[in-house]
Amino acid sequence: MSATTPPGVPRVMGRSPSPRAFRFGHESGGTAGEWAVEWTLKRNCSLAPRQLLGFYSVLCGLSLAVATFFWWQGARLVMPFTWAELVAVGVAMLVYARHAGDNERIALRSGRLTVEHAWGGRREQVEFAPQWVRVEAEAGDESLVELSGQGQRVWVGRYLRPEFRRQLADELRMALRHPGLAADGRAVNGFLN
Template sequence: MSAQWMDTFDFRAPEDSGRAQVWVSRRNCSISPRQLLGFFVSLSLLSLLVAGMCWVSGAKLVTPFTLLELLAMAGALLAYARHAADRERVEFGPERVVVEWECAGRVERLELPTRQTRILLHDNGLIVFKAGQAQAFAGRYTRAERREKLARELRRALIAA
């Protein structure tokens, strides 16, 4: 069972977990890291070709600036690619709620008891899962005006778990 939620969320009940419900939110990326690499390589080849033609015609300073430009572009694209796979995952099970988030390849996970978990909207606009002193935030990849509706749907899923 799968349905798209508001551009970023995917709700499904996995076959292997019985009653568990899973919500996955991903960063909205228009280009994959592999496509980005292809773009950068083609851009680099074209820039180096132009710099080589300038070198041959006597404009020797174009090549160092081209290399500097490509180095800066590589840094920016690397920062983009590191965060292209960022995601949040919330799983509601009968015994526990698992909130997991990945940022730049680092995964953090918090398990909360289902019966004690509350879902609130935090002052910073994010959705907070609270159980006692433990708390986890979600909704980073959902537009701000859609978070309240998402929080209501997550509360319904928590009640159903």
């Protein structure tokens, strides 16, 4: 007898996934056996900063070799324009590398929901009591998922395509309703959206 898996849901070791399978989040047993789930949303980058440095080094070497050849041939203005070009490209690559590691981490553990946003070397962190969190997914094309509660508000989903943000909001709601979430063993109730 074989089990069927819905389209788009991976099979794990020949078994069907649990009904709480997450697309963007990763469940774990946590410390001391407590249930936890974490979402890590990152910018889609073609080159890592180290690869970018290697590419820029090769570009500088080739450009300076060509400029040096023409400078020796008598074209004296080639070298200053080459340096100006390399500085401009270097600045653009530095801006790219600075934001290549931008990400959002959402961690849900017993007793707290932590949202951390890293952007250009800066970090913002907000913590919520899970039973008081409200999840709002606006209907607009470019809108983010809003998490609010206890007088705090934060938006997540910057690094997801807009059509997947509603699914992220659904995952967050499902995780916030998980019975293993309450710190004192009682199931979380009625305060969730």
